[in-house]
Amino acid sequence: MRIYIETMGCPKNIVDSETAAGLLESKGHEIVAAPEDAEAILVNTCGFINDAKTESINRIFDLSAYKEENGAILMVSGCLSQRYGTQFAEAMPEADIIIGVNDYDRLPEILEQYQKDTQVCTGRKEDEDYVEIGPRKRMGTSYSAYLKIAEGCDNVCTYCIIPYIRGHYRSRGEEEILKEAKQLAAEGVKELILVAQDVTAYGMDFDGEYHLAGLLKKLCRIDGIRWIRLLYCYEDRITDELIETIASEEKICKYIDIPIQHASDKVLKEMNRRSTQASTEATLKKLRDAVPGICIRTTLIAGFPGEKKADYFILRNFVRDMKFDRLGVFAYSKEEGTVAGRRKDQVRRDVKEARRDRIMALQREISLAHNEELVGRTIEVLVEEEDTPGVYLGRSQWDAPEIDNSVIFTADRELQPGEFVQVVITDAYDYDLSGKLAE
Numbered sequence: 001m002r003i004y005i006e007t008m009g010c011p012k013n014i015v016d017s018e019t020a021a022g023l024l025e026s027k028g029h030e031i032v033a034a035p036e037d038a039e040a041i042l043v044n045t046c047g048f049i050n051d052a053k054t055e056s057i058n059r060i061f062d063l064s065a066y067k068e069e070n071g072a073i074l075m076v077s078g079c080l081s082q083r084y085g086t087q088f089a090e091a092m093p094e095a096d097i098i099i100g101v102n103d104y105d106r107l108p109e110i111l112e113q114y115q116k117d118t119q120v121c122t123g124r125k126e127d128e129d130y131v132e133i134g135p136r137k138r139m140g141t142s143y144s145a146y147l148k149i150a151e152g153c154d155n156v157c158t159y160c161i162i163p164y165i166r167g168h169y170r171s172r173g174e175e176e177i178l179k180e181a182k183q184l185a186a187e188g189v190k191e192l193i194l195v196a197q198d199v200t201a202y203g204m205d206f207d208g209e210y211h212l213a214g215l216l217k218k219l220c221r222i223d224g225i226r227w228i229r230l231l232y233c234y235e236d237r238i239t240d241e242l243i244e245t246i247a248s249e250e251k252i253c254k255y256i257d258i259p260i261q262h263a264s265d266k267v268l269k270e271m272n273r274r275s276t277q278a279s280t281e282a283t284l285k286k287l288r289d290a291v292p293g294i295c296i297r298t299t300l301i302a303g304f305p306g307e308k309k310a311d312y313f314i315l316r317n318f319v320r321d322m323k324f325d326r327l328g329v330f331a332y333s334k335e336e337g338t339v340a341g342r343r344k345d346q347v348r349r350d351v352k353e354a355r356r357d358r359i360m361a362l363q364r365e366i367s368l369a370h371n372e373e374l375v376g377r378t379i380e381v382l383v384e385e386e387d388t389p390g391v392y393l394g395r396s397q398w399d400a401p402e403i404d405n406s407v408i409f410t411a412d413r414e415l416q417p418g419e420f421v422q423v424v425i426t427d428a429y430d431y432d433l434s435g436k437l438a439e
Contacts (some may be wrong), residue, residue: 002030002110004038005139006063008045008056011146011195011231013078017044018075020104021137031137034309037373040066040073040111047079047165048065056080057092064094066159066336070112073097073114077104088138089121101166102126105133126152126167132176138187141246143382145189145419146236149177149215150196155234157261158339159332162197172204178218181413185224190384190418192219193229193307193400200237210237211247225383226420227397231257235275246271247291253397255295256287263318264311267304267392271340284322295398297326303352304332305343320358325370326404327363331356364430371428372406378438381407383419394423396433402429411437 001126003024005015020042032038043065044439045056056078062353066072074348075097082100089098100123110120114219125402130151138145152167153160203211219228228251235258246252262268263277287294300315319327331352335341381394384401387408394407409423415437421439 001039001402002032003042004032004035004043005042006059008037008078009043009044009048009052010146011193012151012197013044013046014140014148015044015148015195016078016101016104018136018138018140018360019133020044020107020140021129022135023104024108024111025137026134027112029108029111031139033347035063035072036070036287038066038069038072040075041066042075042077042107042270044082045076045078046332047081047083048160049330049335052334053080056168057382058396059097060092060094064218066418067094073111075099075107075111077101077103077107079226081164082167083161085123086121089119093119098122099151100124100327102131105131113368126170127280128170130170132172136180138184138216139296141384141417144191144193145183145184146193146195147177147181148172148195148243149199149202153197154201156204156272157196157286158270159301159335159341160337161337162378164337166197166214169201169205171205171211172210174203174215174218176214178222178422181219181222181225185222188224188418190225190420191227192225193231195231198232198234198237199230199359200233200239200242210239210242216242216245216249216252220249225251225284227253229253229255229397229400231400233258235260235280238283238287240286243286245293254293254299255314255398255400258283259401260306261299261300261313262311264314267311270306271301271304273318277314281322294313295325297322297400297404298328299361300329301332302326302329302355303347303423305340305347306345307332307347307355316355316359316362319362319366323366323370325398325436327359327366329356329363330360332423357436367405368428371431371433374425376425378422378424379407381409381421381423383415383417385417386415405419407432407433408434409437413437 046052067074073096074094077099081098098121102124150171153170154169206245383394400406423435425435427434
C-alpha cells in the first residue's frame with residue numbers, strides 16, 4: 001500500500017514518524033512523498049498546547065479531502081489521539097484509524113486488518129521500559145538527524161500535559177543509541193541532534209546516576225559525525241561533568257537548549273520547577289566560563305496563572321541581564337488536565353500576550369547585538385539549500401534546524417547540501433546573518 005506521512009509538532013514526533021515509516025516499509029508498504037499519490041495517509045499530531053492542537057486538527061480536515069477523492073484510508077497518531085482517545089474518535093469521524101504514541105509497532109497489523117467504513121481507535125499505555133520498534137526510514141535531510149535517547153517525562157511541571165501523554169521517563173539503552181548513531185553516520189548523517197523530554201535525565205532510571213556525559217563521549221568517537229547538538233537540558237541536571245564534556249569534545253556544538261520557563265522564584269515553585277533564579281544564573285555563568293562563546297537557547301512562559309507585574313518584571317530584567325543568544329517566549333496556554341489549568345487566577349489573554357511581545361521585542365535587540373559582534377568574522381556553516389542562483393542558506397553550530405537563525409551567503413562555486421564551508425559575515429539582522437564564501 002502507498003502511504004503518505006505528515007508530522008506535526010516537535011522533533012520527537014519526527015522520530016516517531018520515521019520509525020513508523022521504517023516499520024511500514026519493512027512490511028511491504030511504500031512511503032510516498034505526496035498525499036495525492038497515497039492509498040493511506042497518516043497524520044502524526046501534536047497535543048502540547050492549544051495552538052498545536054488546532055493546527056493538527058485543521059491539517060486532518062485538509063487531508064480528509066483525499067479520503068473523499070480517492071478513497072484513501074485516513075490514519076491519525078501522536079499526542080492528540082493519545083491524549084483524547086475515544087473522545088477524539090467521536091469528534092473526528094473522518095479518521096478511519098486512530099492510534100496513540102505507544103501503538104506504532106502494531107500499526108502494520110491494524111492497517112492490514114482494517115475494514116472499510118469502520119473506525120478503529122486504540123491508545124495503549126506506555127511500557128515499563130523503552131521499546132525498540134525497528135530501523136527508521138528517514139524522511140528529512142540526508143545530513144542531519146534527530147536521535148531520540150529517552151521517552152516520557154517524570155518532571156510533572158504543573159502547566160504540562162506531556163507526562164500524562166508520553167508516560168514516565170524511560171531511557172533508551174546505550175547500545176541501541178550507539179548502534180543507530182553508527183547507522184546514521186554510515187548513511188551520510190553529519191549532524192546528530194539528541195532529543196528527549198529531558199536529555200539531562202538520561203540514565204537516571206537505570207541506576208540513579210547521570211549518564212549523558214558518558215554517552216556523549218562515546219558518540220563523539222563515531223567516524224563521520226561532525227556535529228552533536230543537545231536539545232532540552234534541564235538546568236538543575238547540568239553537571240560539572242557535562243559542562244566539561246561540552247567544553248572538551250570538539251564534535252559537540254557549543255550550543256545548549258535549556259528551557260528555563262521563568263525567573264521569578266514564586267512562579268518557578270508554582271510551576272513545580274526545581275530551579276531558582278540564583279541556580280540558573282550560577283549554571284549559566286559556569287557554562288559561559290567553561291565554554292567561551294557557547295550559544296545558550298531558552299524558552300519562557302509569559303502569563304502563567306498568578307503571575308503578577310512584579311513577577312513579569314523579574315522575568316524581563318532576567319532576560320535583559322542574561323542576554324540569551326536564542327530565546328522564544330510562549331503566552332501561557334491553559335491545558336485541561338493540568339494543575340495550572342485548574343487555577344482560578346488565570347491571566348487575561350491580552351495581558352499575557354502583551355508580556356510575551358514585550359520580552360520578544362527586548363530579545364530582538366539582544367539578538368541583533370550578538371549578531372553584530374560576528375560581522376567581519378569567518379565562521380563554519382553547514383550548507384542547507386540554494387535559495388536563488390549563487391545564494392545559499394545554511395546554519396552555524398549555534399543554530400538548530402527550523403528553530404534558530406540562518407546564514408544567508410553568496411558563493412562563486414556550486415555547493416551541496418550537507419557541505420561544511422567557511423563564510424565571512426558581512427551583515428547582521430535581528431535573527432539572521434549574511435555573508436560570502438571565504439576564498
